[in-house]
Structure formats: structure tokens, C-alpha cells
Amino acid sequence: MATQQTRSLARFMMAPSVVLLFVWMIVPLAFTLWFSFQQYNPLNPIRDGFVGFSNYALFYSNPAFLQSILNTLILVGSVLLITVIGGILLALLIDQPMWGQGIVRILVISPFFVMPPVAALVWKNMIMHPQYGVFADIARFFGGQPIDWFGQYPMLAIIIIVAWQWLPFATLILLTSLQSLDGEQKEAAEMDGAGFISRFIYLTLPHMSRAITVVLLIQTIFLLSVYAEILVTTNGGPGYASTNLPFLVYQKALLEFKIGQASAGGILAVILANIVAFFAMRAVGRNLDK
Amino acid sequence: MARAVSTQHKTIATAAAWIVALLIFFPILYTIITSFKSEQEAIQGFNLFPSGTTESYTAVEAQSGYFKFFLNSVFLSVGSTILALLVAIPAAWSMAFSPGKWTKDILMWMLSTKMMPAVAVLFPIYLIFRDTGLLDSRIGLMVMLMLINLPIVVWMLYTYFREIPGEILEAARMDGASLWNEIVYVLTPMAVPGIASTMLLNIILAWNEAFWTIRLTTTEAAPLTAFISSFSSPQGLFWAKLSAASTLAIAPILIMGWFSQKQLVRGLTFGAVK
Numbered sequence: 001m002a003t004q005q006t007r008s009l010a011r012f013m014m015a016p017s018v019v020l021l022f023v024w025m026i027v028p029l030a031f032t033l034w035f036s037f038q039q040y041n042p043l044n045p046i047r048d049g050f051v052g053f054s055n056y057a058l059f060y061s062n063p064a065f066l067q068s069i070l071n072t073l074i075l076v077g078s079v080l081l082i083t084v085i086g087g088i089l090l091a092l093l094i095d096q097p098m099w100g101q102g103i104v105r106i107l108v109i110s111p112f113f114v115m116p117p118v119a120a121l122v123w124k125n126m127i128m129h130p131q132y133g134v135f136a137d138i139a140r141f142f143g144g145q146p147i148d149w150f151g152q153y154p155m156l157a158i159i160i161i162v163a164w165q166w167l168p169f170a171t172l173i174l175l176t177s178l179q180s181l182d183g184e185q186k187e188a189a190e191m192d193g194a195g196f197i198s199r200f201i202y203l204t205l206p207h208m209s210r211a212i213t214v215v216l217l218i219q220t221i222f223l224l225s226v227y228a229e230i231l232v233t234t235n236g237g238p239g240y241a242s243t244n245l246p247f248l249v250y251q252k253a254l255l256e257f258k259i260g261q262a263s264a265g266g267i268l269a270v271i272l273a274n275i276v277a278f279f280a281m282r283a284v285g286r287n288l289d290k
Numbered sequence: 291m292a293r294a295v296s297t298q299h300k301t302i303a304t305a306a307a308w309i310v311a312l313l314i315f316f317p318i319l320y321t322i323i324t325s326f327k328s329e330q331e332a333i334q335g336f337n338l339f340p341s342g343t344t345e346s347y348t349a350v351e352a353q354s355g356y357f358k359f360f361l362n363s364v365f366l367s368v369g370s371t372i373l374a375l376l377v378a379i380p381a382a383w384s385m386a387f388s389p390g391k392w393t394k395d396i397l398m399w400m401l402s403t404k405m406m407p408a409v410a411v412l413f414p415i416y417l418i419f420r421d422t423g424l425l426d427s428r429i430g431l432m433v434m435l436m437l438i439n440l441p442i443v444v445w446m447l448y449t450y451f452r453e454i455p456g457e458i459l460e461a462a463r464m465d466g467a468s469l470w471n472e473i474v475y476v477l478t479p480m481a482v483p484g485i486a487s488t489m490l491l492n493i494i495l496a497w498n499e500a501f502w503t504i505r506l507t508t509t510e511a512a513p514l515t516a517f518i519s520s521f522s523s524p525q526g527l528f529w530a531k532l533s534a535a536s537t538l539a540i541a542p543i544l545i546m547g548w549f550s551q552k553q554l555v556r557g558l559t560f561g562a563v564k
Contacts, residue, residue, distance in 0.1 A: 009384070009388075010384035010385075010387075010388040010390065011384075011390075013380035013381060013383060013384040014380070014381045014384050014385065014396070016377045016380070016381070017377050017378055017380075017381035017400070017440060017444055018381070018396065018400075020377060020437060020440065021400055021403050021437070021440060021441065024403070024437045025403045025406060027414070027418075028410075028411035028414035028415050028418070029406070029410065029411060029414075031411075031413075031414030031417070032410055032411055032413065032414055035413065035414070090310065093303065093306060093307050093310065094307055096299070096300075096303035096307070097299070097300050097303065098300055098303045098304040098307055099300070099304045100304065100308070101307075103311075104307045104308060104311040105551070106548050107311035107312065107314065107315040108310075108311050108314050108315070109547065109548070109551060110314075110315055110318055110544060110547070110548075111314060111315075111317070111318065112547070112554075113494060113498070113540065113543050113544045113546075113547035114318065114498075114540050114544070115497065115498040115500055115514065115515050115518065115539060115540060115543075116498065116500040116515070117500055117504075117515050117518040117519040118321075118518050118536045118539055118540055119317075121518060121521055121532060121536065122317050122318075122320075122321050122532075122533075122536060123317060125529060125532060126317070126320055126321065126324060126529060126533070127317055127320075132332075132333045132335075132529065134320065134336055137335055137336040138336075164314070164317070167314070168314070169558070172551060172554065172555055173555055173558075173559060173563050176552075176555045176563055177563055210563070211559075211563045214559045214563055218558060218559065221404070221405050224407060225407050225408055225409065225501070227408075227409075227500070227501050228500035228501065228504065228515070228519065231504070231519065232518075232519050232521075245409070246407060246408070246409040249409040249410075249412065250409060250412065250505075253409075253412055253413045253416075254412070254413075254416070254505070259413055262412075262413060263413065265409075266407070266409055266410035266411070266412070266413075267410065269407040269409055269410050270406060270407060270410045272407075273405050273406060273407045273410075274405070276405070277402055277405040281398055281401065281402060
């Protein structure tokens with residue numbers, strides 16, 4: 001039915017979105033690429049010039065760089081593990097017949113709607129504060145020594161906060177998938193005498209596999225760029241103990257004004273994200289063909 | 291045959307689920323409770339029963355002008371969403387109803403822009419904003435938020451529009467409906483629920499965006515994310531005030547979020563899980 005006319009109309013209707021996104025993606029990225037080969041300091045503009053790959057060499061030889069990559073991977077990996085396993089268990093629990101299921105759902109999903117700075121500050125001050133936090137109160141109640149979470153275990157503290165934010169997301173997606181499981185299939189398996197465990201392994205888990213993949217990929221995209229949670233809790237420290245790649249790039253660019261190095265780091269972040277994106281796109285793309 | 295559920299099973303499941311749910315909700319609950327304490331009460335150890343004072347709420351407004359940040363948040367999230375819808379509706383529409391050879395590739399490419407890490411373009415964007423005087427301006431940030439969420443908006447609208455059966459359009463056309471009538475009386479009523487869902491989710495995402503809103507603003511255009519972040523410097527004890535500010539910052543979006551669970555799943559999984 002598509003005539004030449006409707007086709008050109010369609011192209012015309014699509015143009016604003018495509019052009020805007022293209023410009024928004026290409027222009028800044030080109031700048032970043034260009035800066036990554038320049039010596040550029042906005043405070044000291046005399047030393048400008050092309051410096052080849054030395055920004056990359058400088059950024060990558062910085063001991064903070066390795067630490068930040070490691071922290072990024074630890075953060076993403078741990079949060080994924082906690083949220084996916086926790087999400088499956090929670091989804092299975094909430095899917096049981098119970099009283100007040102709707103309210104339970106609302107309570108569980110809530111942390112996802114809390115803006116990152118609020119989530120981080122509430123945890124930092126009211127829950128994990130070594131003197132006045134709830135954890136300290138609990139520790140003292142049992143006669144223990146309160147833990148200085150952000151001083152002693154900064155990464156663990158941030159992992160807990162970020163996992164708290166994303167567990168609801170995983171739970172909600174997995175629960176949605178779980179509830180679309182055919183009830184008759186479940187009953188048939190039950191009548192055949194399949195126990196809870198074998199039903200879970202042979203029926204439920206395969207059914208949820210696509211939802212799990214989606215959760216993993218989408219969370220990875222967001223977790224690779226965790227920023228506000230670090231900014232308001234540890235500010236990357238002590239030292240570089242809780243600095244991830246986005247935070248290191250931010251520090252280089254806006255605090256130290258080492259634009260060249262920051263850009264080199266940014267390019268690396270793009271490459272990292274693209275590796276993930278490659279797999280994500282394939283998973284989502286398969287869905288389009290249906 | 292319905293599955294017989296023993297009362298015992300149901301009781302255990304209920305108890306377990308409620309305990310876990312309350313634990314997960316606890317930080318939010320405790321924030322709300324603390325916001326009704328005085329500053330002395332707030333640091334006197336664990337206490338679930340506040341005196342009920344609202345002094346923190348009045349203090350937050352009086353000392354830091356909370357309301358201005360709130361208005362900025364409303365303006366930015368709603369404004370960027372409407373802007374995104376204006377750009378995205380025609381695009382999603384044409385992709386859903388007259389898909390071409392490249393439609394799928396364009397959709398995938400749009401999604402890929404969402405995956406670009408913000409830090410990679412932080413400095414160029416900062417520079418562009420500074421040199422065009424857009425730093426700390428509401429309009430600049432609104433456009434920024436619009437661009438960030440545009441891929442999700444196009445995608446979500448596309449998955450909704452695709453479910454509108456094309457035969458209905460043909461039937462209307464056969465009955466002699468003009469293009470205008472077709473749009474007003476046939477398509478729009480069917481598209482409104484999808485557009486509303488998209489709008490809701492996008493407002494939530496824009497409200498909570500905490501990278502550009504913090505880095506591209508100082509005072510004038512700063513929304514609640516930037517306002518709350520300013521509480522991070524450890525000067526004095528202000529648990530109750532922090533709680534009051536936090537409660538006010540998350541309450542509207544929390545309530546909206548409760549109503550948008552389904553749309554959230556669909557929007558954030560790009561239609562892969564419904």
C-alpha cells in the first residue's frame with residue numbers, strides 16, 4: 001500500500017528524530033576524539049597542540065586507571081549477581097498466593113523511583129553512618145563495634161546502595177515474565193509429580209531466560225555509568241578506592257582540567273560500552289523480528 | 291482445575307513476602323519518619339516514632355528555597371518529555387505504519403545512542419554549553435534531557451503504535467474518511483493510552499536523571515537532583531532536614547511510579563518483556 005508519496009512522507013516524519021540524535025551523538029564524540037590527541041588545558045592554553053597517543057599513554061599508565069577499571073568491573077559484576085539472584089528469589093516469593101500482594105509489589109518496587117542522590121545520601125547518613133546510622137545502632141545493640149562503611153569498605157557500601165536501587169527493577173521484570181508463564185503447563189508438571197526444584201529448573205528458568213538476559217544487559221548499560229552515588233558518598237575515595245571509570249574521567253576533566261587525558265578515558269568508556277551494546281542489540285533485535 | 295492452596299502455605303508466603311518487602315522499603319520509610327523529627331531526635335538513636343514536628347519542612351523551604359528547585363524539576367521533566375513526544379510521535383508513527391527497508395536499522399541505531407556513556411561527551415557538551423551561554427539554563431538542560439530520553443520515547447511509542455491494527459485504517463479509508471478524520475477519529479483515540487504511558491515513564495526518568503542535571507547547572511536551573519547533592523558536604527548534622535528534603539523530592543515520582551509499573555517494564559525492556 002505504501003506509495004512513493006507515503007514513503008517520502010514517512011521519511012519526512014522521521015527526519016527530526018534521526019537528525020537530532022545523529023548530531024547529538026556525532027558532534028560531541030568527534031570533539032572528544034579530537035581532544036584525546038591534543039594537549040589542551042583551559043587554564044593554560046599556550047601549550048595547545050597535537051600530541052599523538054601520549055594522552056592515552058598517560059591515562060592508561062596512571063595507577064588510578066587500573067583501579068578504576070577494576071572498580072567498574074567489580075561494581076557491575078557484583079550488582080548484577082545480587083540483583084539477578086535476589087530478583088529471581090523475590091519474584092518467586094511474590095508470585096506465591098498471599099494477602100496484600102499489590103502492596104508488597106509497591107513496597108518492593110519503590111527504591112527504583114528514588115533519585116540516585118537521595119538514595120545515596122539516605123544510605124550514607126541514616127543507615128550506614130558509623131555513629132548515628134541504623135547499622136551502628138544495631139551493632140551497638142548486639143554489643144559490637146559499628147563499622148565505618150565508607151572509610152573501610154567503600155566499594156562494598158556503594159555496591160549495597162546500587163544493588164538496593166536495581167533489585168526492584170530486576171524483580172519487577174522477572175515477576176512480569178514469571179506471571180506470563182502458562183498456568184496449565186505448571187499444573188501438568190505438578191500432576192506429573194515434578195517437585196518445586198525440578199519445575200523451577202526445567203520449566204520456570206527456561207521461560208525466564210529472555211527476561212534475565214534483558215535485565216543483565218539493560219542494567220549493565222546503566223551500571224557502567226554509575227556516578228551520583230559515588231559523588232555524594234565517597235567522592236571516589238579514600239584515595240581511588242571507590243573511583244570507577246566515569247568518575248575518574250569526570251575528575252580529570254572538570255577538577256584537574258586534563259582534557260586530553262579525560263578524553264582518552266572517555267574514548268575507552270565508549271569502547272567498553274560498545275562491547276556490551278553489541279550483545280544487547282542482538283538480544284533486543286531478535287525481538288523485533290517476531 | 292484450580293490449584294488448591296493451603297491456608298498454611300498462604301500464611302507463610304504472606305509473612306515472608308511482607309518481611310522482605312518492608313526491609314527493602316525501610317530506608318524510604320525511615321526517611322519519611324525522620325523528616326517528622328527534630329534535629330536532636332534524629333540523632334538520638336533508632337526510633338520509629340517521631341514527635342511529629344514539621345519544623346524541618348518549613349526550614350528546608352526557608353533556608354534553601356526548596357520550592358524553586360522543585361519547580362525546576364517539574365519544568366525540566368515535563369518540558370523535556372513534551373518536547374521528546376513532539377519529535378518522536380511522527381517518527382514512531384511512520385515507522386509503525388509505513389516501515390521501510392531501513393526501519394529496523396534506524397531503530398537499532400537509535401537505541402545504540404542510548405548506550406553511549408555520558409562521561410565520554412562530558413567535556414565537549416560542557417564546552418558547547420559554556421560557549422553558547424546555556425550553562426545553568428533551563429532551556430539548555432531541557433533539550434539535553436530530551437535528547438537523552440528520545441531513543442526510549444521513540445521505541446516505546448513504536449511498540450505501542452505497532453499494536454494498532456492497520457486494517458482499521460483501511461476500513462476507515464474505504465468508508466470515505468479523509469486523512470484528517472482518520473487521524474482525529476480513528477488513530478488518536480487508539481494511540482492515546484500508549485502516548486500517556488510513554489509520557490509517564492519519561493517524566494520519571496527525566497526527574498531522576500542525575501548526571502547532566504548536576505554537572506550542567508549551578509543555581510538558576512538546578513533541579514532537585516542537584517539540590518539534594520548539595521547536602522553531601524558534611525557540615526553539621528541535618529538528618530531531619532535532609533529527610534524532609536528527600537521526602538519532598540521523591541514523593542511525587544514515587545506515587546507516579548506506583549501507577550506505572552506495567553509501562554516501566556515495557557519501556558525499559560524496549561518491548562522485550564511485556
